[in-house]
Amino acid sequence: MSKRERKRLLRILISAVLYIAAILLPVGGIGRLAVFLVVYGIIGGDILLKALRNILHGQVFDENFLMSVATVGAFCLGEYPEGVAVMLFYQVGEWFQSYAVSKSRRSIAELMDIRPDYANVLRDGQLVQVDPEEVQVGDTVVVKPGERIPLDGIVTEGVSSIDTSALTGESVPRDAEAGQAIISGCINQTGRLTIQVTKEFGESTVAKILELVENASDKKSKSENFITKFARYYTPVVVIAAALLAVLPPLLTGQEFSIWIARALTFLVISCPCALVISIPLSFFGGIGGASRSGVLVKGSNYLEALAATEVIVFDKTGTLTKGSFAVSSIQPEDMAAAELLEIAAHAEDYSNHPIALSIKKAHGKEVDSSRVTDIEEIAGHGVRAVIDGKETLAGNGKLMAREKIHYKPASSAGTLVHLAIEGKYAGYICIEDEIKEDSRQAIQELKAAGIRKTVMLTGDADAVGQKVAGELKLDKAYTELLPADKVDRLEELMGEKSAKGKLAFVGDGINDAPVLTRADIGIAMGGLGSDAAIEAADVVIMTDEPSKIAQVMKISKKTLWIVRQNIVLALGVKGIVLVLGAFGLASMWAAVFSDVGVSVIAILNAIRALNIKKL
Amino acid sequence: MKKIIKLQDLDCANCAAKIENAVKKLEGVTNVKVNFLSQRMELEAADDKYDSVLNEAKRIIKKIEPDVTVKA
Numbered sequence: 001m002s003k004r005e006r007k008r009l010l011r012i013l014i015s016a017v018l019y020i021a022a023i024l025l026p027v028g029g030i031g032r033l034a035v036f037l038v039v040y041g042i043i044g045g046d047i048l049l050k051a052l053r054n055i056l057h058g059q060v061f062d063e064n065f066l067m068s069v070a071t072v073g074a075f076c077l078g079e080y081p082e083g084v085a086v087m088l089f090y091q092v093g094e095w096f097q098s099y100a101v102s103k104s105r106r107s108i109a110e111l112m113d114i115r116p117d118y119a120n121v122l123r124d125g126q127l128v129q130v131d132p133e134e135v136q137v138g139d140t141v142v143v144k145p146g147e148r149i150p151l152d153g154i155v156t157e158g159v160s161s162i163d164t165s166a167l168t169g170e171s172v173p174r175d176a177e178a179g180q181a182i183i184s185g186c187i188n189q190t191g192r193l194t195i196q197v198t199k200e201f202g203e204s205t206v207a208k209i210l211e212l213v214e215n216a217s218d219k220k221s222k223s224e225n226f227i228t229k230f231a232r233y234y235t236p237v238v239v240i241a242a243a244l245l246a247v248l249p250p251l252l253t254g255q256e257f258s259i260w261i262a263r264a265l266t267f268l269v270i271s272c273p274c275a276l277v278i279s280i281p282l283s284f285f286g287g288i289g290g291a292s293r294s295g296v297l298v299k300g301s302n303y304l305e306a307l308a309a310t311e312v313i314v315f316d317k318t319g320t321l322t323k324g325s326f327a328v329s330s331i332q333p334e335d336m337a338a339a340e341l342l343e344i345a346a347h348a349e350d351y352s353n354h355p356i357a358l359s360i361k362k363a364h365g366k367e368v369d370s371s372r373v374t375d376i377e378e379i380a381g382h383g384v385r386a387v388i389d390g391k392e393t394l395a396g397n398g399k400l401m402a403r404e405k406i407h408y409k410p411a412s413s414a415g416t417l418v419h420l421a422i423e424g425k426y427a428g429y430i431c432i433e434d435e436i437k438e439d440s441r442q443a444i445q446e447l448k449a450a451g452i453r454k455t456v457m458l459t460g461d462a463d464a465v466g467q468k469v470a471g472e473l474k475l476d477k478a479y480t481e482l483l484p485a486d487k488v489d490r491l492e493e494l495m496g497e498k499s500a501k502g503k504l505a506f507v508g509d510g511i512n513d514a515p516v517l518t519r520a521d522i523g524i525a526m527g528g529l530g531s532d533a534a535i536e537a538a539d540v541v542i543m544t545d546e547p548s549k550i551a552q553v554m555k556i557s558k559k560t561l562w563i564v565r566q567n568i569v570l571a572l573g574v575k576g577i578v579l580v581l582g583a584f585g586l587a588s589m590w591a592a593v594f595s596d597v598g599v600s601v602i603a604i605l606n607a608i609r610a611l612n613i614k615k616l
Numbered sequence: 617m618k619k620i621i622k623l624q625d626l627d628c629a630n631c632a633a634k635i636e637n638a639v640k641k642l643e644g645v646t647n648v649k650v651n652f653l654s655q656r657m658e659l660e661a662a663d664d665k666y667d668s669v670l671n672e673a674k675r676i677i678k679k680i681e682p683d684v685t686v687k688a
Binding site (some may be wrong): 004050053057059062063097098101102105214217218228231272273274277278281282285 | 625627628629630631633634649651652653654655656658679680682
């Protein structure tokens with residue numbers, strides 16, 4: 001509780017006691033008025049002053065003014081206790097509102113408590129504790145066990161395990177050792193690490209994440225825009241209605257003015273749109289905070305809102321549903337040992353950095369003797385021709401074999417095949433496969449359960465490979481053998497097929513699918529931790545490599561929207577009912593105060609629920 | 617030029633919206649966002665006019681929400 005809040009609370013308590021005393025005091029007439037005026041002055045004096053000052057500034061129709069008119073009006077009608085009570089309750093509500101908002105602000109700040117406080121920099125052989133912002137690229141920092149890693153860098157010394165949960169929501173620690181890149185914001189758990197800094201603090205992962213989350217609530221959702229627009233018209237409309245209510249009925253029916261003025265005053269109390277204006281952005285802020293806690297960064301309230309309406313999810317294959325690391329899965333030689341075929345293949349692919357070539361070299365596991373290889377020729381889209389140990393060797397896909405008129409076995413295996421031929425004779429093939437991620441299947445099932453109508457996969461890979469993965473994961477459709485430009489075309493097609501309100505999300509690894517990420521309603525990038533490209537290009541960033549997080553963030557999105565809807569209905573509903581009842585003289589000033597501040601408080605408490613991601 | 621300005625004790629969401637609308641209309645302002653929850657204002661304006669825009673913005677804030685302390 002801040003100092004200001006404590007002071008206000010004290011004032012509320014004192015005036016509550018005085019109020020009760022004033023009711024019990026057996027004085028009448030002018031004495032009674034005086035007693036209530038004193039209490040009113042204590043509890044509502046500042047509101048009156050503010051109202052006056054704001055009118056002088058040309059700010060009519062603000063809540064201070066409305067409350068002042070309503071309560072002064074009550075005094076004029078001789079309803080002193082009501083006048084004071086309305087002001088008292090208004091202050092209680094305001095106090096509670098400010099308390100609840102600052103509390104939720106704090107809990108969000110705690111969620112995002114990943115900012116490192118200091119860095120131990122090595123300067124002239126001495127460790128100096130400085131602000132992370134003062135550290136420069138190339139500096140050496142030391143992180144002791146239990147400390148937060150202050151800047152991105154590369155480990156030069158030490159072995160430890162790293163707790164990344166604040167960034168990824170992942171509870172299993174990662175290992176760190178010399179030579180490895182390391183990310184700021186994580187906690188060093190077991191060993192002392194020496195790190196060479198590779199990025200300034202402003203460019204570091206932790207600074208980028210914080211900036212993202214802080215700015216996220218600037219991108220407003222449709223519901224927020226609706227409320228802001230609504231609030232702009234709501235207050236003047238209700239005030240005008242109040243004025244008409246005070247004047248027209250008595251003129252038309254000849255009834256007492258005082259009855260209708262009293263009713264009009266209840267209107268004024270209801271006319272502040274605060275409950276809505278506070279609780280809706282607060283709900284989104286909470287949802288975004290909760291998502292980032294579980295390792296998903298949502299870049300704006302609008303995206304969190306759109307996620308709930310997702311109908312179609314389009315996946316990239318490699319690196320998204322599959323691990324993106326190729327491994328040799330089988331070797332089928334003709335008339336030679338498997339190891340020999342692998343050795344020849346490794347030599348043929350010696351100069352290539354293609355993932356397939358790398359996986360062959362990795363499976364081979366031994367140094368390649370480059371002097372055995374001459375006359376290397378890369379045949380784009382086909383493979384390699386090289387002379388190994390004086391023998392002409394071909395290594396590549398089926399197209400290469402067909403082109404060179406070599407009789408080969410079109411194998412049925414669903415991996416990527418590298419066929420080999422030596423001196424024009426077929427020598428066998430090596431099959432390379434990309435593994436499906438552990439949680440991909442679960443991810444698709446959960447998405448289906450969450451109401452996704454269609455799951456689609458886009459890949460540049462061979463049809464057999466793509467269809468196999470799609471079949472195993474039970475995807476609805478797979479488009480294969482696509483060039484990057486084809487991916488955009490397919491996506492546009494799919495966008496055209498979905499319903500008008502439904503959204504399409506594209507999930508990729510953010511590295512070479514930027515055009516598709518931008519074109520989709522929601523672009524989701526995976527493996528954001530350590531990849532700037534992914535963080536930049538996408539609307540939603542999953543910090544880990546787990547596709548199952550998509551279903552998780554959709555749940556958060558749905559829960560947040562449900563809370564938003566509850567709040568809109570609650571606030572508008574209660575206000576509407578009290579307005580109608582008030583017009584017929586059935587709602588007292590008390591009901592009006594409840595519908596204003598009481599509803600506000602309930603809506604704020606409800607909004608805070610969005611932060612809680614454990615019970616989904 | 618873009619700067620982030622702290623608005624301490626900004627605790628009325630409706631006022632935040634009012635401040636944003638009023639500052640947006642100032643001459644020289646290219647973009648402004650008032651974030652009620654993080655209690656910050658992101659003010660973007662032409663470099664040569666920035667100081668006068670900022671002063672004008674401060675005056676508007678004082679007018680709409682006198683309780684707010686502006687920390688530029």
